[in-house]
Amino acid sequence: MGTNTVTISYCEHGEVEAACLECLAMPKKITPPPPAKPRATKTPSSENDKISPLAGELDMSLPVAAVEPAFGSSFLAARAFPHYLRRSGWIYLRCEDKLQARVKATKVVWQTERNDLADPDRNLGAGIVIEVDPRSWDSDIDIDLGALASRQRDGFRYLKTNEDDSVTHYMGGRPVTEQTDEIDLTD
Secondary structure (H helix, E strand, O other), X not given: XXXXXXXXXXXXXXXXXXXXXXXXXXXXXXXXXXXXXXXXXXXXXXXXXXXXXXXXXXXXXXXXXXXXXXXXXXXXXXXXXXXXXXXXXEEEEEEOOEEEEEEEEEEEXXXXXXXXXXXOOOEOOOEEEEEEOHHHOXXXXXXXXXXXXHHHOOOOEEEEEOOOOOEEEEEOOEEOOOOOOXXXXXX
């Protein structure tokens, strides 16, 4: 039959290593945890911040002073993160109470210099812009906003491009229904 031999190791203090109180009281080498990977944000504050991808389900429109200066560019300035804009969604340029051009969105990026599309003389400084595919510009758009024009003067507005290229406008996360003029029956 074989014999089992147990090897006992002794520490520098002459004690059994597993039972030496001095060895047990010594600090252990602890490897620090790796630094956390930066999380994507929708409110970046510098070019070093990772920006969240576009993940919405809608298209949008942006007010512009004139369509021509923005047409053909590779980015459009944004004042806030477009939470509901879908990747490859249409961005319409809104001017003179009409949607007059459109382009496909690709992602949101940081840029050091931005000019306001609605007021070209206003420099917005560093911040986010919506990168667009310059090959997707479409100037054959002429959609009159009609009664919706007064509600859409400032800021971006969400909408959805339907299969037939008609547009459904959204407000508060819901489609805007056609409004009829109310008749005053108090006379």
